[in-house]
Amino acid sequence: xxxxLSTRAQDYSQWYNDLVLKGELxxxxxxxxxxxxxxxxxxxxxxxxxxLDKMFKDTGHQNAYFPLxxxxxxxxxxxxNAEGFAKECAIVTHYRLKTDPNNKxxxxxxxxxxxxxxxxxxxxxxxIIWNTxxxxxxxxxxxxxxxxxxxxxxxxxxxxRLFLRTAEFLWQEGHTAHATKQEAIAETVxxxxxxxxxxxxxxAMPVIKGVKTASERFAGAEDTYCIEALMQDxxxxxxxxxxxxxxxxxxxxxxxxxDKNNTMDYVWATSWGVSTRLIGGLVMTHSDDEGLVMPPRLxxxxxxxxxxxxxxxxxxxxxxxxxxxxxxxxxxxxxxKYDNTDHNxxxxxxxxxxxxxxxxxxxxxxxxxxxxxxxxxxxxxxxxSAVSMDGLTETVSALLLEIQSNLLNRAKKYRDEHITKVxxxxxxxxxxxxxxxxxxxxxxxxPETEEKIKELTKxxxxxxxxxxxxxxxxxxxxxxxxxxRVLFAxxx
RNA sequence: CGGGAAGUAGCGCAGUCCGGUAGCGUACCUGGUUUGGGACCAGGUGGUCGCAGGUUCGAAUCCUGUCUUCCCGACCA
Numbered sequence: 001x002x003x004x005l006s007t008r009a010q011d012y013s014q015w016y017n018d019l020v021l022k023g024e025l026x027x028x029x030x031x032x033x034x035x036x037x038x039x040x041x042x043x044x045x046x047x048x049x050x051x052l053d054k055m056f057k058d059t060g061h062q063n064a065y066f067p068l069x070x071x072x073x074x075x076x077x078x079x080x081n082a083e084g085f086a087k088e089c090a091i092v093t094h095y096r097l098k099t100d101p102n103n104k105x106x107x108x109x110x111x112x113x114x115x116x117x118x119x120x121x122x123x124x125x126x127x128i129i130w131n132t133x134x135x136x137x138x139x140x141x142x143x144x145x146x147x148x149x150x151x152x153x154x155x156x157x158x159x160x161r162l163f164l165r166t167a168e169f170l171w172q173e174g175h176t177a178h179a180t181k182q183e184a185i186a187e188t189v190x191x192x193x194x195x196x197x198x199x200x201x202x203x204a205m206p207v208i209k210g211v212k213t214a215s216e217r218f219a220g221a222e223d224t225y226c227i228e229a230l231m232q233d234x235x236x237x238x239x240x241x242x243x244x245x246x247x248x249x250x251x252x253x254x255x256x257x258x259d260k261n262n263t264m265d266y267v268w269a270t271s272w273g274v275s276t277r278l279i280g281g282l283v284m285t286h287s288d289d290e291g292l293v294m295p296p297r298l299x300x301x302x303x304x305x306x307x308x309x310x311x312x313x314x315x316x317x318x319x320x321x322x323x324x325x326x327x328x329x330x331x332x333x334x335x336x337k338y339d340n341t342d343h344n345x346x347x348x349x350x351x352x353x354x355x356x357x358x359x360x361x362x363x364x365x366x367x368x369x370x371x372x373x374x375x376x377x378x379x380x381x382x383x384x385s386a387v388s389m390d391g392l393t394e395t396v397s398a399l400l401l402e403i404q405s406n407l408l409n410r411a412k413k414y415r416d417e418h419i420t421k422v423x424x425x426x427x428x429x430x431x432x433x434x435x436x437x438x439x440x441x442x443x444x445x446x447p448e449t450e451e452k453i454k455e456l457t458k459x460x461x462x463x464x465x466x467x468x469x470x471x472x473x474x475x476x477x478x479x480x481x482x483x484x485r486v487l488f489a490x491x492x
Numbered sequence: 493c494g495g496g497a498a499g500u501a502g503c504g505c506a507g508u509c510c511g512g513u514a515g516c517g518u519a520c521c522u523g524g525u526u527u528g529g530g531a532c533c534a535g536g537u538g539g540u541c542g543c544a545g546g547u548u549c550g551a552a553u554c555c556u557g558u559c560u561u562c563c564c565g566a567c568c569a
Contacts, residue, residue: 004504011563013562013563014562014563017562022503028560028561028562029560030542030559030560031560032559032560032561087567087568088567088568124569153569155568155569157567157568157569158493158566158567158568159493159565159566159567159568160561164569165568165569169569171569218569226569237569238569239569240569241569273569274569275569277569306528308527308528309527310526310527311526311527314527342527344527344530345526345527345529345530345531346527346528346529346530347527347528347529347530347531348529348530348531349529349530350528350529350530351529351530352530363528363529365527365528366528367528368528375528492568492569
């Protein structure tokens with residue numbers, strides 16, 4: 001029977017959970033705050049990884065892998081970084097269990113197996129990586145180091161949500177070392193551009209590039225650049241960050257190099273990352289009340305073919321005909337699934353693949369064979385049309401591109417309609433509550449005002465957009481002088 | 493971590509107040525009829541009621557503890 005979904009209007013949070021669970025992206029697990037990523041969800045992640053990984057390599061980076069555990073003494077070396085993450089760390093204190101003498105069949109932590117030094121399960125890897133880089137770097141000839149790792153990290157969040165905030169999540173973290181400040185800043189900006197490119201052109205999720213204010217900055221960074229996306233409920237999602245770390249980690253870990261003139265200097269650093277949170281962003285950007293909507297470039301299944309038949313004889317004819325179509329699709333690089341299972345009827349399959357967000361559905365039955373055509377349905381607009389079997393691969397390839405760009409345009413239109421310039425406090429509060437979305441408003445530049453606004457409205461400064469025009473104005477809260485508008489929103 | 497809700501068959505739920513050995517829908521299996529938007533008929537399989545203690549002749553039900561999840565806050569990518 002029907003898998004009932006909540007609608008966005010009814011209950012946005014429940015709608016999101018329904019899509020993730022019933023669309024079979026992920027499941028809850030027996031572990032607090034940790035989810036099981038199911039094959040369909042993982043296939044999506046693999047497609048994201050593959051695209052990003054290629055972009056990293058095209059910009060000169062290599063993959064490596066560093067340990068899951070960070071000795072406490074290393075973890076605390078960079079003070080601000082340690083402080084920032086201290087409240088959400090999982091810590092390994094023992095290395096052995098033993099059978100509990102007072103409780104048959106149960107295990108207990110062996111008190112004799114206490115570690116000399118606790119190990120922190122990495123919430124991020126700067127510490128262990130910079131401790132390693134120390135041994136890799138002596139001369140300017142060793143620079144730059146351009147390394148990325150695909151890994152899992154653990155942050156003991158108080159409140160978790162599937163993909164958006166889980167205690168363990170998958171991500172990539174790039175960690176680079178440079179001889180000059182300018183080069184490190186250029187790297188930070190370059191990777192931000194890579195993220196923005198990926199978000200817009202693969203995920204079809206428009207983003208605003210910007211710089212975080214001091215209070216929203218990554219712990220241990222000089223500057224945090226970010227991409228901010230807007231979800232359908234009008235809340236912002238930080239989709240990726242790229243940090244200019246200055247010489248903070250080099251100083252904390254004593255990483256120096258000698259330049260051409262044989263003078264010693266600390267190394268300049270960057271780090272940048274995106275996570276499985278992007279999947280949550282993708283879901284909330286495109287999906288509708290019928291289910292997920294996958295952008296073709298990342299969709300695990302781009303085209304599903306549903307045969308319509310009565311009896312084995314018709315099925316055999318269709319199988320034969322469709323196998324040619326499938327081969328042609330595959331040759332053209334199209335990810336296609338032919339669902340000729342007999343235990344679900346066509347109507348069931350239609351609903352199921354809509355829920356899964358497959359961009360294009362092709363239905364083909366005896367009637368179509370007579371007319372040398374198929375029925376083609378697109379997920380983004382729900383339009384159905386009869387198209388010729390001749391040139392079908394080209395038709396489908398072109399339609400996938402069109403759906404990809406339609407999704408981006410649709411999301412961009414929504415996003416642009418939800419960027420509002422306001423000049424007064426009343427307007428600010430009204431827009432935040434009624435219209436929602438991003439708000440461009442003047443701010444006096446002080447952390448105190450930023451904090452006060454957050455307290456009063458739950459809105460935060462998402463970023464100072466990179467291409468921000470300078471413009472004299474008055475802070476919406478204090479009325480003090482301001483030189484530019486900044487981007488506010490309520491956020492995930 | 494504070495406030496609220498929940499955990500019973502793969503999934504969605506009833507039963508819990510008032511203790512007596514578990515039920516409905518769906519899914520699944522078998523057979524048949526079906527198949528262009530979530531099929532129908534008949535017959536079946538499947539649960540130590542989240543977990544651990546306790547009270548009792550007897551616990552899904554009462555008591556204590558604990559784990560997980562959802563929603564709203566504080567914290568965060």
